[in-house]
Amino acid sequence: MHNKPIYLFSVSSHPDAVHVNSLDIxxxxxxxxxxxxxxxxxxxxxxxxxxxxxxxxxxxxxxxxxxxxxxxxxxxxxxxxxxxxxxxxxxxxxxxxxxxxxxxxxxxxxxxxxxxxxxxxxxxxxxxxxxxxxxxxKCSEALLHVTVPQEAILIFTSPSSVECFLSRHTLLHTHKIIVIGKTTAKALPKNCSYTLSDETTIESCMQIVGKSHEK
Known part of the structure; x- marks a missing residue:
C-alpha cells in the first residue's frame, strides 16, 4: 500500500481514503x-x-x-x-x-x-x-475546516468540491491531484497539474493511486 494519505472530497466515501464530505445538501x-x-x-x-x-x-x-x-x-x-x-x-x-x-x-x-x-x-x-x-x-463545514498534509493525494469529484476547497485552502505543488471528469478539472486553478480518471467514478480515481504506487 502507498504511504501517502488519500483525501477524497466527495459526497460518497471509499474505504481506502480519508473521506471529507464536500457538500451539505x-x-x-x-x-x-x-x-x-x-x-x-x-x-x-x-x-x-x-x-x-x-x-x-x-x-x-x-x-x-x-x-x-x-x-x-x-x-x-x-x-x-x-x-x-x-x-x-x-x-x-x-x-x-x-x-x-x-x-x-x-x-x-x-x-x-x-x-x-x-x-x-x-x-x-x-x-x-x-x-x-x-x-x-453548499460547502460543508467538514471541508472548510479539514487539515490536509503537504504530501497528500487529493481526489476531487465535482467542480463544487474544488471551489469549496479553494475557498479556504491552497493546492500545493507537493499534492498529487486526481479529478473525476473534465468539468471538475476546469474548476482547478490554471497551470495546476492533475490526472484525469478514465471513468467518472471514485473507483477509477482510486485505481490511478494504485497504478502510480506500482511504478
Missing part, C-alpha cells in the same frame, strides 16, 4: 406535474434522492437520461428505467437529446447551481426542456 419539493413529461434528465445522485419525496407511482414509469454510470445506478436503485447514459459531463448529453424529436418533453431535475449550460444549448435549438430545482448544495 438541502432538498426542495417543488410542485411537479409528472404527466406532462416523456423523460427525465438526471445529472446527480441527489436528483434521484429528491424524487423520493414524491409519490413513486407518479414518476417511476418515466425513463431518465443520466449523465454518468453513478447517476444511472441511483435512478435504477429507485426502480426507474434508464434511457441512456452520458460520459460524465453535461455537454455529452446534448448529442443524446438531439437523437429524439424536438416535441419530446424533458424534465431536468437539477441543483440550484449547475456547472454546464447544455440545457440552454438544447433550448436554443428548439428542444423542449423544463427545469425544476430539487436540491441545493
Amino acid at each position: 438541502t432538498f426542495f419539493q417543488p410542485e411537479i406535474d409528472f404527466s406532462k413529461y416523456d423523460y427525465f434528465i438526471i445529472t446527480s445522485k441527489q436528483a434521484s434522492k429528491a424524487l423520493q419525496q414524491y409519490e413513486k407511482k407518479e414518476y417511476i414509469k418515466k425513463p431518465a437520461l443520466c449523465i454518468s454510470k453513478q447517476s444511472a445506478k441511483s435512478f435504477e436503485d429507485l426502480g426507474g428505467q434508464v434511457l441512456a447514459v452520458g460520459k460524465g459531463y453535461g455537454d455529452t448529453l446534448v448529442e443524446k437529446i438531439k437523437q429524439y424529436p424536438k416535441e419530446t418533453k424533458w424534465l431536468y431535475l437539477r441543483a440550484e447551481l449547475v456547472a454546464s449550460d447544455f440545457v440552454l444549448t438544447c433550448k436554443e435549438e428548439g428542444y423542449c426542456i423544463d427545469e425544476k430545482i430539487v436540491y441545493a448544495s
